[in-house]
Amino acid sequence: MALGAAVLAAVLVATACSGPSGNARSATVGASGDGVLKVGLLLDNSGAQGFLNDSEQAAAKLAVSQINVSGGLNSKPVELLPATPGAxxxxxxxxxxAAKADVVIGPTDSSNAAAAIRVLSKARIVLISPANSAPGLRNAASGGYYFRTQPAYTMQGQVLAKLAADIGPRIAVLHESGSYGSQISRAIAEALKETGPEAGAGTHAGMGTVVADAQANPGAEGDAVREVQNARFDAVIVVARGGGQLLLAKLANAGIPGSKLVLSDGATGDYGTGLASAALKGAKGVLPGIFPTADFQKQLLAHTPGLKDMTFAAETYDAVMLAALAATAADDDAGSSIAARLVSVSGGSGAGDNGGKTTSGTPCTGYPDCSELLARKQSIDYDGISGPINFDQNGDITAANYVSYSYGSDNRPAMSGTEKATAP
Known part of the structure; x- marks a missing residue:
C-alpha cells in the first residue's frame, strides 16, 4: 500500500535517524541465533481494511506449517509468534x-514502515513487507534489514504503457495530483521512451508516444479531461486512487469509450452501477501479483476455513519462505544472518550471499525442494507464489507479475491475463 510525499519524507527522516549503520544485506556475519527461527506478524490493518490481517495471517500459518512438515530449521520447528492485529x-x-523474533512480516501500510523499521532494525530483526509499495521506501535507512515482496507502484508503468500501446501509439495520461499520480506518469513516459530500437540520431522509436500528460487537480478534473480530449489520442491511461471514479465518470461524459482506457492499480475496481452502463466496456486494468492458484487457495482454506479474501496472501507466504530459506542457507536463525542471505536465495543480485557474492542459482519452488538444494551446497533461486521476486541490494523485488483485467458492460472487471515488469 502506498503513501504520500509528505509522509514518505517523514519516513526517510525517521529511519535515517534511528537505523543501524552499514548494510546487513552485504555483511559477512557469524552465527548468533538461538537455534529456533521465530517469525512475527505485524498486522497493522484496522477498520474497513481489517480483513487484510486474516489473509496475511492465514498465509503465514500455511508457510510455517509446510516448513515444519519438512523438518523445520535444523530439525527444530519454526515458531509463529502470537500477533495483535490492529494494534x-x-x-x-x-x-x-521482546519475544526475540528473528524476522517480522509486515506492515501492510507504507506509512507504518518507519515505526516498524525504527524498532526492528535497531534490534537487528529482519522486516519483510508483503504490501508496501511506496517507491521511496527503497531509500529507508534500515541498515539492510528491510525488504518487501510487493513491487514499488512505479513498476506498473511498463505494463500500463504496453497495454495502452496495444490500442495505439498515441497515448494520453490522465493522472491525479500527488506522488502516486506523478511518479507513475513519469514511469509510463520512461517505459515508452526506452522500448524499441533506436531510429536514428536524436530519435527513438518506442512502442508509443505520450501526447498529453494531464494532471487532475482537485476541483479542476474537467480541465484535465478536456486536455486529454484535445490530444488526438489512441489510448488514455488513467492513474488514480481515491478519485478514480470521478475521473472515469468525466471521461465517459466526454464521450471517451471504455475501449480506449487503461487503468492503474489504484483505479482498477468494481464500479458496477456507480458509473453509467457500459462506461468501461472494453477497458483494461491491472493489479500487482498473480491470482492465487486453485491449489494455493485450497491449502489456505484448509488452514483457515472461512477465509474470504486472499489479498497479499501470496506475498506473505513468499516472505516467510524466503526468510526460512535464508536461515537454512546461513545455518543460523539470527536476523543478521537472514538479512545477509535473502538476496541470494531469492535469485537477486548486488548485496547479499554473506559478503556481497551472488551467483546464478537453481530455480526452485517450495521449501522441500529449495532446502534440499541448499543441503547440497547449491545456490538457489526461489520462485514464489507471487512471482520471481529477485531482491536487489535495496531489498526491492526486481521482477514482478501483474494480473490484467477486462471490463464488461456491467463495469465490472474480469481477469484476462498476466503481464510482467522488471525494475529499470
Missing part, C-alpha cells in the same frame, strides 16, 4: 522484539 505499529514491533 499500534510501534507497540506491535516492540512486543515482537
Amino acid at each position: 499500534d505499529t510501534t507497540s506491535q514491533a516492540t512486543t515482537l522484539a
